[in-house]
Amino acid sequence: MANALDPHAAIATTASGAPDRGSLTAADGKPLARALARSQQRARRRAFLLVLPLLAFILITFVIPIGQMLQRSFYNDGFSANMPQISAWFAENPRGTEPDEAAWAALAADLSASAEERSIGVVGTRINYDVPGTRSLFTSTGRQVRRGIEPPYREALVEIDEDWASPRLWSAMRNAATPLTGNFYLAAVDRTRADDGSIRQVEERQQVYVMLFMRTFWLSLLITALTFVLGFPIAHLLATLPMRKSNLLMILVLLPFWTSLLVRTTSWMVLLQQQGVINDILVWMGAIGSDGRLQMIYNQTGTIIAMTHILLPFMILPLYSVMRTINPSYVRAARSLGATSWTAFRRIYFPQTLPGLGAGALLVFILAVGYYITPALVGGSSGQLISNMIAMHMTDTLNWSMAAALAALLLGSVLILYWLYDRLVGIDNLKLG
Numbered sequence: 001m002a003n004a005l006d007p008h009a010a011i012a013t014t015a016s017g018a019p020d021r022g023s024l025t026a027a028d029g030k031p032l033a034r035a036l037a038r039s040q041q042r043a044r045r046r047a048f049l050l051v052l053p054l055l056a057f058i059l060i061t062f063v064i065p066i067g068q069m070l071q072r073s074f075y076n077d078g079f080s081a082n083m084p085q086i087s088a089w090f091a092e093n094p095r096g097t098e099p100d101e102a103a104w105a106a107l108a109a110d111l112s113a114s115a116e117e118r119s120i121g122v123v124g125t126r127i128n129y130d131v132p133g134t135r136s137l138f139t140s141t142g143r144q145v146r147r148g149i150e151p152p153y154r155e156a157l158v159e160i161d162e163d164w165a166s167p168r169l170w171s172a173m174r175n176a177a178t179p180l181t182g183n184f185y186l187a188a189v190d191r192t193r194a195d196d197g198s199i200r201q202v203e204e205r206q207q208v209y210v211m212l213f214m215r216t217f218w219l220s221l222l223i224t225a226l227t228f229v230l231g232f233p234i235a236h237l238l239a240t241l242p243m244r245k246s247n248l249l250m251i252l253v254l255l256p257f258w259t260s261l262l263v264r265t266t267s268w269m270v271l272l273q274q275q276g277v278i279n280d281i282l283v284w285m286g287a288i289g290s291d292g293r294l295q296m297i298y299n300q301t302g303t304i305i306a307m308t309h310i311l312l313p314f315m316i317l318p319l320y321s322v323m324r325t326i327n328p329s330y331v332r333a334a335r336s337l338g339a340t341s342w343t344a345f346r347r348i349y350f351p352q353t354l355p356g357l358g359a360g361a362l363l364v365f366i367l368a369v370g371y372y373i374t375p376a377l378v379g380g381s382s383g384q385l386i387s388n389m390i391a392m393h394m395t396d397t398l399n400w401s402m403a404a405a406l407a408a409l410l411l412g413s414v415l416i417l418y419w420l421y422d423r424l425v426g427i428d429n430l431k432l433g
Contacts, residue, residue, distance in 0.1 A: 070411075073184055073404035078126035079176035082119045083110040087177040095197050099170060104153035108145055115142030129399055130172040130183065130192075137163055171195040184405035209389070209406065213413070216385040219303065220368035224315075226308045227364050228357065231315035235356075238316070239323035253316055261310065265374050268306040272296040272378070298380030306374050311367055315360040322356030362421065369414060386410055 024032040080087045085106035093103075114120040124138030141160050149156040157164045175183055175193060186192060186199060190207040194200050201207070234253070238246050256264060271277050274293040282288045296302055326349065334344035372387040379385070386406060393403035421427065 069400070069404050070408050071404075072401045073408050074181060075179050076126060076176070076181060076184075076401045077179035078122045079173065080179050082114045082117070082123050083107075083173075083177075085110050086173065090174045090177040095174065099154070101152060101154065104157060105151065108149060108153045108157060111138070111142045111145045115139075115146040125398075126176050127169070127172050129187075129402065130175065131166075131169055134163070134169065134172075137161055167195050184401045185409070187402060188405045188409050209386070212384070212386045212389055213409070215300075216369055216387070216410075217413070219300065219307075219385065220365050223304060223307050223311060223368045224361050224365045226304070227312050227315035228361065230308070231312055231319060231360070232353075232357075235316045235319035235323055238320045239326070240328075250320075253313055256310070256313060261373060264310060265306055265377050268302070268309070269297060269378055272302055272305065297378050298383070300379070300383045302378035302380070303375050303383035303385075306378050307368060307371060310374060311364045314363045314367060318359040318363065319353060319356040322353055326352050358421075362418070365417075366414060369410065 086103065089103045089106050099107075111120065114123050120139050120142035121135065124135035127138065128135040141157065141164070144160055145157075149160075154165075163169060171193070175181060183193060187202075188209050190202050190210050191199050192202050234249075238249055238253070241249065269276075273279070274295060274297075276297075278296065279288070279293045283290050283293070288294065296305070330348050330352075331344045334348045335341070339347070369385075370387050371385065372391055375383050375385045376388050376391070379388070387410075390403045390406050390410075393399045393406070418427075
């Protein structure tokens with residue numbers, strides 16, 4: 001008997017005339033459950049094919065390059081691949097074994113072969129990461145060994161340069177004899193491996209990275225708090241004004257997005273410098289003397305001011321999107337029941353803005369942690385963040401392994417904070433609109 005409500009399906013009946021609910025069929029006579037399952041599979045395949053180009057683009061241009069870069073933080077075969085004989089000697093002899101003549105012969109042979117293949121610079125660069133100043137040692141020695149030296153090789157190499165007898169150099173070569181290494185992560189937390197293999201803290205004058213990580217997270221938290229203090233009243237004003245005026249003010253909020261980040265940063269340089277506009281106004285008002293101009297640039301002050309201004313819209317927009325949906329009758333009802341304006345705001349209005357506040361705070365904080373251009377231009381030495389150190393290793397020192405280790409630690413720290421936020425607040429409570 002055909003179903004009058006569904007022309008594409010039929011319902012089988014039992015001998016008594018009651019419908020057999022386990023025998024629903026489609027118009028072609030196939031079981032309805034199987035037909036629905038196939039239809040859903042086809043829909044999922046079509047959806048996957050639609051997003052496949054975007055997925056491939058993200059994998060090729062984003063995920064794979066980042067994965068390859070992060071691999072450099074624990075894998076560096078610059079020494080082991082080009083110095084196979086001495087690397088094999090290190091593998092056969094435990095740490096603490098004094099280099100014998102076989103080790104020196106292997107070192108001499110590898111130096112000669114590496115110089116012949118023009119890879120001696122790569123070898124020296126790898127060791128130079130652990131023992132600064134040794135790249136020239138490898139390149140100059142490689143050229144001389146290539147021309148030929150006579151055994152005993154220890155005396156011949158030490159005669160070329162006495163630094164070859166340094167235990168620190170041999171310890172660095174042993175550490176580099178395997179491509180897998182954790183030394184870059186140790187250096188990223190101001191630690192190093194001693195000659196005996198133990199881990200110790202570097203000298204105080206070399207302790208840079210932990211301080212930069214702490215400064216980065218502290219300034220990011222401070223900037224996030226400042227954007228909230230400045231952005232909350234603006235978002236509330238945008239949400240409560242009539243639509244005509246609100247749209248006009250929204251243009252002013254979005255205007256910075258239409259201006260280059262570099263232009264906005266250099267504008268702050270003009271405003272904040274000692275001979276800039278702000279100092280000139282303060283001198284004209286008599287607030288400060290001409291010889292007491294404020295130093296507001298090339299320090300943390302400049303970084304905080306410029307980054308707060310640049311990241312402020314990212315706090316305002318999520319707050320505004322949530323405030324716009326809050327029914328004003330809730331606050332009026334609280335006032336009619338005897339609550340003061342502060343109590344109504346604190347107990348009724350503010351809790352409803354928390355999803356937008358969480359989204360804005362998370363967005364601003366993550367952007368601030370990885371900011372580079374603004375601290376580089378207005379931060380000076382005291383306003384630099386860890387991102388500036390990563391960029392320095394990428395472009396100046398060419399120590400990509402160190403840059404990758406710092407980036408991996410930064411990424412891991414952000415993911416941990418994101419996890420803590422999810423556990424304490426709940427990522428489902430975020431609301432961007």
